[in-house]
Amino acid sequence: MQHSHPNLNYPYYGQPYHYYVPPGYPQAYSASGGNGTPEQYAQMHKDPNAFRDKHTNMHYYPQPPVQAGNYPATNGLQDQPPIHPPPRSTGHTPFPQTKQPLTNRPGARIPATKTQPLKSAMKKPKRSNSEAHAPLQRTRTNSDTRQRLVPMTRARTNSNPSYLPDHLFLSFLGTNELRIHNAAFQDTLDDIKEKVLPMWPSGVASQLTAGYSWRVTFSRNPWSASGPDGIIVRRMICELFARLAHQGYQYLCSVTSGYPAPQLVFQEVGPDDSADFFVAYFSRSGHRLTLIKPPRHIGETIGLRLRSAWPYKFAAHHVSEDEVYTVELKRNSLGAPELDKNVFASHALQEINMMGFRLVATVPLARSGLLGFGSRKEVWVFRGTQIKPRSRANSRTGRS
Incomplete structure (x- = not known):
């Protein structure tokens, strides 16, 4: 079998031309796997282009006929299938082919024919004639509208301008001084000034506000007064508790350590317009109970x-025109009351509690008597819910 190679520019099939051995050609230099002498092989590595131009005919010439016999060892290309050149290898860089849709495969989509767009898409969009709106404005949240006692713009030493105290301290100092500490809002003090201070007939001597504190000095000595003036003072205390409850403060307890007078502690829990108060006090001997401004059904x-x-233990039950009710125990021949004062007080508290009021605070006042050597008076404060009469708008007047 004889092969001919008319085209001397043998195409490149992925193997260097100086390593390629045509099929059926005996190797002349089998030690290195080449197809030339050792000198030609060394020169081939130095300048393969010059060697190809000069010795072109040495590589390609007609092959001798293949006969049976022993041949030298080759590089094993005779046993491999013929190598076909890649498609479109014309000696230059092939152009990329455009991908065509495969319409013959299952699930392929055939492009639809070009149609005219819908009339609705051809219409020119038109802006709607909306009415002119008012400019947008930022609305404020429902913040607390109560005026602070200490404004935020005022710089004070040893204070935090963003802190608002929620516990109020109230004390009755000496015989004529009222002090309120940690009053956070101005309307709390304004309400007390309007409703409580005018109740004292002798008026106010001085007032002083410093930060969250307020001090009031009354003329004469209201906290040690007795008789009709003492009744007025107890009405003032009752009204003071009512004003604080309407402003959102509820009584918690009393503290005495570290203060010249007991401090009544109030906590801010929210306004309570339905709160109702009255006060009561016992006599020094404990045999007489006086109620000031109680609800009518209690008095x-x-x-x-x-x-x-106790049918035979009580002497009298007095009612005055200014809403003052008095209950007094009988005395024995020695002048002592017929009933123990602790039992008397306990049963009175039980009856008042059953009628809807409970004891919430006790207010100690200054000592009475000359130079303050008398007994200390104490006022008991009761709290309940105000009962408002129901009004029927469509009630019958008796006519059919």
């Missing part, structure tokens, strides 16, 4: 309830 029935429990 009129407290004496009857106590007398029904």
